[in-house]
Amino acid sequence: MSIQEKIYYCLAILCLVLGAAARFVFTAVRFTGFLLWCAAAVLVVCALLHRWGKTRRWALWCKRIFFLLLAAGFAFFAVLEFQVISWSRTDWDAPAEAVVILGAGVNGTSPSLSLLVRLEAALAYIQDKPEIPVVVTGGQGPGEAVSEAQCMADWLAARGVDPGRIYLEEQASTTAENVRYSKEVLSGLGLSSGANVAVASSGYHLCRAAWMWGEGMVPVAASMPVRYLPLTINYYIREAFGLAAAMVFGT
8 A cells, every 4th residue: 555545544534533523522513524524535535546546547537537526626615615705794885775684593582692693793783774674584493482583573672673673574494485585575565676685694694695685685794703613614614515505406
């Protein structure tokens, strides 16, 4: 076994161990664990192709094609990740006729950390915009005593937001449904399909939301506290794959 093959196998074992830790110990970053397992499989294939390529012509061509596809995949991921990061911002200057807050998990009746930072970002955004309506969107999932929309409405009202300007959408269970049903609520309020609407969500999620929303979306980005940096990185990496799925499947 050559030194290069040994390096491939050692890296594959390392990826397997780190992937298992991410999947079963540090479960908040399970997607990163899955990617590490994929990396381990790729490294094993690289080791095998390196060995077979020395004596088998077909293996040499397979190795070249494999690395070409791998490079193309990395390039595509880099483009998507750039889009995800570039949308992770708040556009304070663009006018907005309404605000939509996309739902996240609820712990009983309290917002999860992901939902809490979205609410805090939205609250900061609407402080000087008392006249525009606020749409909160998200249904009720397993382990949730109330819908995500109801949880958000209660949280905002408790912090001084006029309940009369808060509109609940309690059916959505996916980002695509968040967008579709929220637009129906906005239409009922008399807003046109091309109206400027501020959409508040986690920073990493805004690119996919914009892809589904289309024209007129104003980003309002929520950021996790710095102490959750590994979790944030995990979400940003995962979102590039989520964006690719949205492009292909529209969900």
